[in-house]
Amino acid sequence: MTRERLYLFDTTLRDGQQTPGIDFSLEDKIAIAKLLDEFGFDYVEGGYPGANPTDTAFFSKKRTGRASFVAFGMTKRAGVSASNDPGLAGLIQAAGDSVCLVAKSWDYHVKVALGCSNEENLDSIRESVTAVIASGKEAMVDCEHFFDGYKANRAYATACARAAYEAGARWVVLCDTNGGTQPTEIAEIVSTLIAGGIPGDRLGIHAHNDTGQAVANSLAAVEAGVRQVQGTLNGIGERCGNANLITLAATLALKPVYADRFVTGVSQDKLTGLTSLSHSFDELLNRSPATQAPYVGASAFATKAGIHASALLKDPRTYEHVPPESVGNFRKVMVSDQGGKSNFINALKQRGITVAKDDPKLDKLISLVKEREATGYAYEGADASFELLAHRTLGRVPEFFSVTSFRVMVERRFDAMGRIRTVSEAVVKLVVDGQEMMSVAEGHGPVNALDIAMRKDLGVYQDEIGDLELSDYKVRILNGGTEAITRVLIESTDGTGARWWTVGVSDNIIDASFQALMDSIVFKLMKNRDLAGQVAAE
């Protein structure tokens, strides 16, 4: 059976830029365009040349290989001809294969925002499309506010879409600009439009997530007949974001209800890079990936419950909606106080530690984990600490070094100039290879000072930890108030790109941080010796 071609259109660099807090530099845009192009998206919308210096510079040359490189901008203004509109001329002159013209399709906005007549707006659409096509580029039209416009004035919204189609636009994109339309409404409106004579293979959908339905709306439109889907990486975008292309690419490729009917430009082989694409993009935005993201989140294939966990490992297919490796993610059976013995054995196995079911040390480890979790440790969020505890209990961690004592001081006082100054200083005394050494450091706050002091001189191991970095630090106060217990989670990373989490718990935040820092360093040394398991590679 021949599958129909579905086109994926990425607007991360244009509409995604509307996300509060996100502003791409030219270098960001170049790097992201490369990721998108290589992954197999059909269209990469790069921005609005002429609107700002970054976008203008970005469009000084073509930034994609295989993918069509799209410039976004407005249709010509009313009252001037297409050839005399400098905005439109700029779009056409910009490097790129396609021009996506945004056009009003809600009569209210034509009046209020454009201040022209309905007929003038239709003329602008027709003439702008004609001018783009005449330049040899592909033309497409984003019908802004299409669905709300359709509800307000069905005939006019339809006339806008038809004007674009009849003028020869390759794609007429129906935009749910305010994001409030529901899937059933999308399905009905798209079907009516197609029945009215605009073929589905000339229609696209652009959905926003204001009611959590951007993915559903996109797929409802596909089922109703559209053949181009717009969205962004990880669903970034204005307000609640755009349709998440990461999710859509996976669903279209892996769910038989779509995969049996459609094919996109993303090969099954490329799809195994999905998790990496999603995380690389977050890395570029300097934010932590969402752990619960569909398909690609760290928790997307994680199981906590004891009863499910053992059955899961017997036959993963019956507990996982798709194989995690199909999207480059992996299965995770978490250690937690809900877990049973087989859960533990498997958690250990995943980390390269084999232990017999009847080994008394295993029972010791299980009761140790449960006991510690009862006092506030959270091993499910601290794989590296769990692994170290397991190795220690089963008797296999070398004592690389020991800390004899430490002292941390924070002082706030007025300096000689009369300004308030807060200084943090840490002194650490440790024994490495039989030799006692002492280090002192200042830092931003006491934990930072302690971290620097501990890693300042590890003697024979110093070279090995040069690329170790503390990348995240989380504090949670358990049972607030004066009896408070503090849990510290630390994420570390090194030159190989590996990341690992360690945990410390104490009624003293410095002490809790110390435990987590110690585990991080020891884990790194284990990892350097290939003694650490899969965690490091994850």
Next chain:
Amino acid sequence: MTRERLYLFDTTLRDGQQTPGIDFSLEDKIAIAKLLDEFGFDYVEGGYPGANPTDTAFFSKKRTGRASFVAFGMTKRAGVSASNDPGLAGLIQAAGDSVCLVAKSWDYHVKVALGCSNEENLDSIRESVTAVIASGKEAMVDCEHFFDGYKANRAYATACARAAYEAGARWVVLCDTNGGTQPTEIAEIVSTLIAGGIPGDRLGIHAHNDTGQAVANSLAAVEAGVRQVQGTLNGIGERCGNANLITLAATLALKPVYADRFVTGVSQDKLTGLTSLSHSFDELLNRSPATQAPYVGASAFATKAGIHASALLKDPRTYEHVPPESVGNFRKVMVSDQGGKSNFINALKQRGITVAKDDPKLDKLISLVKEREATGYAYEGADASFELLAHRTLGRVPEFFSVTSFRVMVERRFDAMGRIRTVSEAVVKLVVDGQEMMSVAEGHGPVNALDIAMRKDLGVYQDEIGDLELSDYKVRILNGGTEAITRVLIESTDGTGARWWTVGVSDNIIDASFQALMDSIVFKLMKNRDLAGQVAAE
């Protein structure tokens, strides 16, 4: 036109507890059940009595007023009668109005996980439902893996649902346990089931978000006929989470396509508490609310600088899919916040501070708050600090005392007996009434030591702060990593039962804590003089 009743079933406390990193204490569960009950959800599923000590204690009494309080557990085991099954007996004996029985409905899992015959499983369903009903409670059945089971063995999955229905279960809940089913499949399967004789007003839907479709799947099931919808606050849950009841409650109430046909237990009036409910829950989990969450996110009604912003202010209805105030959220125009000034005046008025609209000090306060919030302060969670800042900017806070300097030391070393000891000590130098004094104290951790030292001798004010207590302490690390900024929130209380929150922000956790402690003491002194506003009474 009469609208049909739709029942909202919250499983935050049961299925939500499967979220990686989330473990509710008994106190958490009590507080959350209260929020859910007051908001208007019909069912509050509290957990699995008998499975762990917390859930057992939680079910020692009924925890809801209006809402039905639901205990979750398994159907009786094969081979014993319902009356001889201790698990089932425990469920029936637990406090609560309803029992939700989970039953396998995929023949594969019946064989592999239960190890009994298909017929025995049907017997377990029937007999367990009968036993629950005989006890006078409402019975419902979660058909686990229903949709995957249906695809594998349509007749058997249907037989399970039918067995529950015919035995008298009030609700037969169709669970997409693995979360991979698409809306079109849900619609088709539910429709077939209803056509086969199980009425929709006896059916429920339980969806997971593994393909980003949990909300869409829930609504597709509603359109196909089910009348109970299960979900969780903010969509927490195993893997990618459950259906988000916050989103669903808003969509069902505000989108005509649903609001015209259905009514839920959440009144329009209660719906204005939606944003607060969502944020309070995150606060309890000590995590930042998702800024892009549908309806309730801080960005959900935010518009970034540009063409839309001014048009938006002219006529918000054409740029917003619902009015932000309908869900207790607010419009945010990110360049020049037109609504900002009157918001501030109202916030001050609530605290008994009147200020004229054209007072230049008001502009100063507004820019100060914006500036500080940009660096990490969160005044919406720290009313007392906001009030102090307002009083200070408007020039009305007496200088009760000042801190010249402080020093905090944490030392970990071996004591004379060879045991590890961690000692925290703080020294504070302050000036009260022209007199310099110095106090020293030890504590559990550096913040506790600092708190004790600061309150040890306040000279003439000492008597006044005798009943001041630090009741909660929260730390959040903003932008993790080495550039981390720490935000500390402190809750204080006194003999009058009043509670107030103060905030401190710094790259140094001790310094941030110091700021919040200072504000707390000064607020207490203001309050004693009746200079503090409503905050204290809230």
